[in-house]
Amino acid sequence: MINLLDFDPVALAAFFAERGEKPFRARQALRWIHRRLADRVEAMTDLAGATRDALARDAEIRVPAVVRDTVASDGTRKWLLDVGGANAIEAVYIPEDDRGTLCISSQAGCALDCAFCSTGKQGFNRNLSVGEIIGQLWLANRTLLADGVSASWVEHGRHPITNVVMMGMGEPLANFDNVVAAMRLMLDDNAYGLSRRRVTLSTSGLVPAIDRLRDECPVALAVSLHAPNDALRDTLVPINRKYPLRELLAACLRYIERAPRDFVTFEYVMLDGVNDAPKQARQLAALVRDVPCKFNLIPFNPFPDAEFSTSPRVRILAFQKVLQEAGFVATVRKTRGDDIDAACGQLAGRVQDKTRRHVVRIRPARPASIPH
Ligand code: SAH
Ligand code: SF4
Numbered sequence: 001m002i003n004l005l006d007f008d009p010v011a012l013a014a015f016f017a018e019r020g021e022k023p024f025r026a027r028q029a030l031r032w033i034h035r036r037l038a039d040r041v042e043a044m045t046d047l048a049g050a051t052r053d054a055l056a057r058d059a060e061i062r063v064p065a066v067v068r069d070t071v072a073s074d075g076t077r078k079w080l081l082d083v084g085g086a087n088a089i090e091a092v093y094i095p096e097d098d099r100g101t102l103c104i105s106s107q108a109g110c111a112l113d114c115a116f117c118s119t120g121k122q123g124f125n126r127n128l129s130v131g132e133i134i135g136q137l138w139l140a141n142r143t144l145l146a147d148g149v150s151a152s153w154v155e156h157g158r159h160p161i162t163n164v165v166m167m168g169m170g171e172p173l174a175n176f177d178n179v180v181a182a183m184r185l186m187l188d189d190n191a192y193g194l195s196r197r198r199v200t201l202s203t204s205g206l207v208p209a210i211d212r213l214r215d216e217c218p219v220a221l222a223v224s225l226h227a228p229n230d231a232l233r234d235t236l237v238p239i240n241r242k243y244p245l246r247e248l249l250a251a252c253l254r255y256i257e258r259a260p261r262d263f264v265t266f267e268y269v270m271l272d273g274v275n276d277a278p279k280q281a282r283q284l285a286a287l288v289r290d291v292p293c294k295f296n297l298i299p300f301n302p303f304p305d306a307e308f309s310t311s312p313r314v315r316i317l318a319f320q321k322v323l324q325e326a327g328f329v330a331t332v333r334k335t336r337g338d339d340i341d342a343a344c345g346q347l348a349g350r351v352q353d354k355t356r357r358h359v360v361r362i363r364p365a366r367p368a369s370i371p372h
Contacts, residue, residue: 002059004033004041005131005138008181009188025051027190033061034134034191037142063135064089069143076337079139080349083108083132087125088350089169091136092342093144093161100144100151101163104136106179107170109351112204114224114237116269118303118346119169123353127175133182136168137161137192159192166201167222169347173201173209180217187219196220196260202267207243210251218258222265222296223248227275228283236275245287252291263292269344270311270319271300281322288328295323295330301343 007015009030016026025047032044041056064081067088071077077093092103110117111124144160154160164186166172172179179201185191186199202222203210210221227233233240240248252264266288270276297320300310311319316332323330335343 001062003062003129003131004029004059005061005063005135006129008130008184009191010184011181019054021051029055030188030190034138034185034188035193037138037145039142062131063139064132066139066143070340070342072337072340072342074336074338076340076342078337078340078342079136079143081132081136081139083128085125086350086352089128089132089136090342090347090349091140091168092337092347093140094336095149095151099162100149100160101165102137102140102161103165103168103347104133105168105170105347105349106133106166106172106175108349109353110170111174111355112171112237112239114204114226116226116236116271116300116306116308118306118348119351121303121305122348122351123355125351125354127178128170130178130181130185133178134185137164137182137186141192161192162194163198164194164200165222166199167344169349169351171204171206173203173206173213176209176212180213183217183219187217200265204237204239205243205248205251206239207247207251210248210255214255214258218255218260220261220265221252221255221259222267223252224269225266225284225288226269226271228280228287232275232280236271249288249291252293256292263294265294265296267296267298269298269300270316272309272311272315274308276311276315276319278318278322281319282326285323285326285328293328295320295328296333297330298333298344299335301335301341301346303341303346303348 012030013023013026032038038044039061064083066079067082068080075095079091080088082088087108089105089108094101106128108126109122109124110119113120141159141161149160183199186194196219200220200222204224226236230244297316300308320330337343
C-alpha cells in the first residue's frame with residue numbers, strides 16, 4: 001500500500017494527476033491528511049465517492065507505531081516509535097506558555113559519531129522516510145488533540161504544535177531529500193502552515209548541504225559548534241575534519257543571505273573541563289566575530305557510559321558572561337524532560353547499528369590447492 005504521508009505537496013499533486021484527478025482533489029486530500037489529521041482515506045468525506053474508493057484500494061495513511069509514551073513532571077512528553085527492523089526512534093513534545101514545540105528525528109541513529117551524543121554512540125541504521133518524519137508531527141498533533149491539550153491557540157483552531165525543531169535523533173542534512181520534503185509539508189498552508197521561522201534545522205555542519213538548504217528550503221538554522229578551534233572540534237564533532245570551521249562559518253554567512261532569520265544560532269554543549277574555560281569563550285567570540293549569530297549554551301546531558309560530565313553552573317554562567325560582554329546574545333538552554341531522558345543528545349531509541357557491527361576481522365582464505 002502507498003503511504004500518503006510519503007508525498008510532499010508537489011508529489012501528492014503529481015500522484016493525483018497520474019490517476020487522472022484534478023489538482024484541487026490533491027489539495028483537498030492534503031488538507032484532510034495534514035490539517036484535519038485524517039487517519040483513513042474513507043474519512044475524506046468531501047472527496048468524490050469514486051475518487052475515494054479508488055484511493056482507498058491502494059493508498060493509506062501510515063505512521064510509526066507508538067511503543068512507549070512517557071510524560072515528564074514538567075509536561076515534556078516523549079514518544080518511542082517503531083520504525084521496523086527492530087529500530088525505534090524518539091520524538092519529544094515540549095510545552096511552553098506561548099508555544100508547543102516538537103523535536104523530530106530524521107534518522108534511525110546517526111553515523112557522525114559526535115563524542116558527547118547518545119544517538120551517535122548507538123551507531124546508524126538508516127534514513128527515515130518522509131512519512132516517518134512528518135508522521136511524528138502528525139502523530140503528536142493528533143495525540144495531543146485527542147488528549148484535550150489546553151492551549152489558547154488550539155481553542156482558535158490551530159494545531160497544538162506551533163514550532164518544530166529538527167534536533168532529535170540523526171543528522172537532518174544527511175537525509176536531505178526526505179527532510180526537505182517533510183519540511184515542505186510543515187510550511188504548506190494546506191498542511192501544517194508553519195512559518196519558516198518556526199521550523200529550525202540543527203546541523204553538525206555538512207557544508208555542501210547547508211548551501212543546498214539555502215537554495216531549496218531555507219528555514220531557521222542552528223549549527224552545532226561546540227568548540228572554538230579546529231583542533232578541539234575535530235575530536236568532539238568528527239565531521240569537522242571534512243568541513244573545518246573556516247568553511248563552516250563561510251557557509252553560515254552565505255545561508256544568512258537567504259534565511260528567514262538574519263542570524264544563525266550556534267549551539268555549544270558545555271562539557272566540564274573540555275570546552276568551557278573563559279579563555280575558550282574569548283576564542284569563540286573572536287572566531288565568529290563576523291557572523292550574525294546567537295549562542296545557545298546547552299548543559300551537557302549525561303547518558304549511560306558517557307565520557308563527559310556537565311560543566312558546573314558557575315562555569316556556564318562565566319562562559320555566557322564572556323560572550324555577552326563581547327556583544328553576543330547568549331542564552332543557557334533550559335533542560336526539559338530531565339526525568340524521562342528527553343533532553344538534547346539523550347535520545348537513544350533503539351538502533352540496529354549497521355556501521356560498526358560489520359567490522360569483521362578478515363582471515364586469509366585457505367588456498368584451495370593445498371591438499372589436506
Ligand atoms: N545532528 C544534529 C541535530 C541533532 S542533535 C546536530 O548535531 O546538530 C541536537 C543538538 O543536541 C546538537 O547541538 C547536539 O550537538 C546536541 N547534543 C548532542 N548530545 C548532547 C548531550 N549529551 N548533551 C547536550 N547536547 C547534546
Ligand atoms: Fe549525530 Fe548530531 Fe549526535 Fe552528532 S550530535 S552524533 S550529528 S545526532
